[in-house]
Amino acid sequence: MSDKIIDRVLTYVDSPFKLFALIVMAVLAFVGYIFWSNQEFMRDAYKESKKLPEINDRADDVAAMLFKKTGASVVAVFKVNPLFNSRVLYRAYTKDGRDKSIEGIDVGLFSSNANNNADVVKLMSNEMPCAEYRYAQSEVGLWYIEKGVGFTCRVSIPPDNHRFVGQITVGWPEQPEHLPQTKFMLEIASAMMTKRGN
Numbered sequence: 001m002s003d004k005i006i007d008r009v010l011t012y013v014d015s016p017f018k019l020f021a022l023i024v025m026a027v028l029a030f031v032g033y034i035f036w037s038n039q040e041f042m043r044d045a046y047k048e049s050k051k052l053p054e055i056n057d058r059a060d061d062v063a064a065m066l067f068k069k070t071g072a073s074v075v076a077v078f079k080v081n082p083l084f085n086s087r088v089l090y091r092a093y094t095k096d097g098r099d100k101s102i103e104g105i106d107v108g109l110f111s112s113n114a115n116n117n118a119d120v121v122k123l124m125s126n127e128m129p130c131a132e133y134r135y136a137q138s139e140v141g142l143w144y145i146e147k148g149v150g151f152t153c154r155v156s157i158p159p160d161n162h163r164f165v166g167q168i169t170v171g172w173p174e175q176p177e178h179l180p181q182t183k184f185m186l187e188i189a190s191a192m193m194t195k196r197g198n
Contacts, residue, residue: 055079055090055157055166056195063093065192066170069185074147076140077193078107078167080157082124085109087167089140094147107138123156124164128183130154133171144171151175153182159190166193 013019035042055077063075077091088106092099110117116137119129130153136142144152149171157166168189176182 054195055193058192059091059093060098062168062189062192063091063098066168066185066189067093067095070170070172070176070182072170072172073149074144074169074171076144076169076171077157078169080109080164080166082109082164090166092140092143099143102140102143105139107140111138113137119154123154123167126156126160128153128155128186130175130179130183132175144169147171148173153179153186155183155186155190157190158194159187168193 013022059077062077066072066075073095075091075093076089078087079090080087085108086106087109089103092102109120115131119137122129131151133141133144133149133152136145150173152169152171154167154169156164157168168186170182170186
């Protein structure tokens with residue numbers, strides 16, 4: 001039976017166009033079958049993705065609060081997608097206002113820089129890494145140094161270890177005098193930036 005089907009297909013395919021059309025139809029049929037057989041899984045995945053928090057549009061308010069309460073030199077807000085190893089600079093601020101020239105750069109989540117990777121692991125573990133920043137860890141790090149940053153703190157958005165959809169990095173020329181209070185302000189900023197799903 002299967003020999004007859006193969007013979008008929010080979011008889012039908014007498015030109016490159018028919019071969020191409022046959023391959024396209026086979027691929028479409030396979031993809032359709034995969035979608036149909038996994039429709040419940042994809043529906044559940046879609047529902048779960050709607051529950052994930054998102055970054056809201058309060059970055060201007062967050063930056064203003066951090067400049068006022070922590071004396072920061074720069075504030076950077078990133079959108080993060082751990083699945084795609086993506087970390088895109090969403091908003092960049094100095095004391096003079098927003099710096100759009102650097103926004104939109106994807107520096108990646110994990111990279112070849114060991115210090116960056118250690119900080120990312122801490123962020124995913126609900127820690128808030130703070131340390132001297134003397135050498136750039138990414139292209140955005142060059143911007144930090146250009147703006148006179150010598151010390152940074154990072155916090156995940158939201159400020160818990162169940163989700164990781166964003167990051168706030170704040171920089172100063174030197175370590176802030178009251179670091180515990182500064183970290184508390186960063187937690188507040190992270191909560192302000194979190195838009196909860198339904």
